[in-house]
Amino acid sequence: MRAVVLGEYGDTDVLRVVEVAEPTAGPEEVVVEVVATALNRADLLQRRGLYPSPPLAGFAPPAPEIPGMEFAGRVIAIGERVTELQVGDEIMGIVGGGAYAERLVVHERQTMPIPASVGLRDAAAIPEVFITAFDALVVQGGLTSGLAALVHAGASGVGTAAIQIARAIGARVIVTASAGKLAACTALGADLAVDYSTEDFVASALAFTDGDGVDVVLDVIGGDYVNRNISALRTGGRIVQVGTMGGGRTDVNIGMLLPKRATLIGTVLRSRPLEEKIAITRRFAAEMLPLFDQGRLEPVIDSRFALGEIAEAHAAMERNANVGKILIDITA
Numbered sequence: 001m002r003a004v005v006l007g008e009y010g011d012t013d014v015l016r017v018v019e020v021a022e023p024t025a026g027p028e029e030v031v032v033e034v035v036a037t038a039l040n041r042a043d044l045l046q047r048r049g050l051y052p053s054p055p056l057a058g059f060a061p062p063a064p065e066i067p068g069m070e071f072a073g074r075v076i077a078i079g080e081r082v083t084e085l086q087v088g089d090e091i092m093g094i095v096g097g098g099a100y101a102e103r104l105v106v107h108e109r110q111t112m113p114i115p116a117s118v119g120l121r122d123a124a125a126i127p128e129v130f131i132t133a134f135d136a137l138v139v140q141g142g143l144t145s146g147l148a149a150l151v152h153a154g155a156s157g158v159g160t161a162a163i164q165i166a167r168a169i170g171a172r173v174i175v176t177a178s179a180g181k182l183a184a185c186t187a188l189g190a191d192l193a194v195d196y197s198t199e200d201f202v203a204s205a206l207a208f209t210d211g212d213g214v215d216v217v218l219d220v221i222g223g224d225y226v227n228r229n230i231s232a233l234r235t236g237g238r239i240v241q242v243g244t245m246g247g248g249r250t251d252v253n254i255g256m257l258l259p260k261r262a263t264l265i266g267t268v269l270r271s272r273p274l275e276e277k278i279a280i281t282r283r284f285a286a287e288m289l290p291l292f293d294q295g296r297l298e299p300v301i302d303s304r305f306a307l308g309e310i311a312e313a314h315a316a317m318e319r320n321a322n323v324g325k326i327l328i329d330i331t332a
């Protein structure tokens with residue numbers, strides 16, 4: 001099968017499509033013919049050797065290093081103990097890696113059905129960012145109806161998903177974005193979109209909440225945003241850190257954190273045990289997946305590339321001009 005295999009780390013020129021052996025399913029796993037996958041910031045880090053993936057399912061060691069953390073495709077083979085899926089089912093899901101390939105292996109309970117309102121190719125834009133946003137805002141952040149969230153990088157994949165989830169559950173949402181992306185954020189349902197380059201998001205968040213501060217902050221930036229997030233937070237609020245695009249090291253003002261009785265949570269999906277990935281996938285499928293067919297959630301797709309154009313796709317993400325997801329079409 002064709003796959004992008006990282007034989008070395010570096011710039012986009014290390015992304016090469018090669019032929020590799022196909023993976024085989026274990027007893028509770030399925031083999032998926034991948035129709036489409038999507039880019040995530042973690043893929044860029046992995047390409048540079050900064051975010052190694054766990055061993056790939058379905059391969060005997062040493063397994064090839066194939067990036068790709070989400071997929072949409074069709075089941076083409078099943079393990080002997082698989083009970084919920086059958087050959088021909090169209091599914092989507094998150095994986096630790098391996099989605100930049102024509103085939104992958106995944107545990108059957110780590111998959112979700114494709115919403116009827118979403119095409120199979122477009123469904124690749126759902127799993128990673130919507131589960132990440134749901135887990136950060138609702139599961140770990142405790143966001144519910146009537147509360148307020150501050151979401152950084154509102155036009156990113158996670159940001160566009162977070163806006164929609166917050167609105168769908170009846171919460172208010174403030175986002176930060178560059179000037180050219182503010183309109184896209186408000187069109188998705190953001191109550192307030194703040195230009196991070198010219199406006200003070202702390203002042204904007206406090207004004208929006210009548211001085212109380214937001215209940216939850218979803219941050220993919222890190223760096224000097226951490227102390228500012230604390231300032232924007234209400235007493236008892238939570239900051240959920242899901243990325244560090246602005247830097248992984250900073251001085252945290254504990255003196256501000258303590259009187260607010262605030263919680264700072266760091267989280268990733270990729271390195272979690274299988275059981276935890278299954279649990280969050282199942283909860284998302286039960287609570288959020290029906291909202292796609294109700295027209296309350298939808299994948300936001302910026303652009304799409306063929307598998308052979310993977311280097312161009314990575315370059316497009318690094319330019320940071322996309323609103324929503326960049327997809328990779330793999331098979332017909």
